[in-house]
Amino acid sequence: MDCQVLNGALTIINSTLFSFNDTFSGTVLSASNKFSIQNSLAQATPSNNATKLFRDAKPTLEKVLSLIVCRKDDQLRFYTDSSSVGLPTPISPFSYMSKHKSGCLNVQRVDSIKKKTANAFSFRALFVSPQSEESKFGSYTAIKQQNGKWLFNWSAIDAL
Secondary structure, X not given: OOHHHHHHHHHHHHHHHHHHHHHHHOOOOOHHHHHHHHHHXXXXXXXXXXXXXXXXXXXXXXXXXXXXXXXXXXXXXXXXOOOOOOEOOOOOHHHHOOOOOOOOOEEEEEEEEEEEEOOEEEEEEEEEXXXXXXXXXXXXXXXXXXXXXXXXEEEEEEOO
């Protein structure tokens, strides 16, 4: 069997399993959660020298933020830049929200978008609980790989 065919089949299986796991665990991204992510990315204003990188990374940023807001740490490992200094997955904003009891978070805004190198930029995302209105910032670095894929160096959760 050709490696590309096998890889394609495994990608379909993984996608199906992720979908099943989302449904089974009850942490499906709601329309409201998805809108909050899309809106915060659309409203984000990167510094001039980070605009091209940010635009290129937007589809991956949307996916990664959807995993963070629904506490999908197992799936976030696929987006971790293993050569970076940092954590294997981001520190969950849920850990700092004692009154949030269930469901996904919203993203209120994405800001502080700054170019770090020719292939990397840093940014913050403000996560808000729709239940308790608790909020926490996450600080991250997006790094474009040689193959064009975007991976992340997970930094920290900051108090608001």
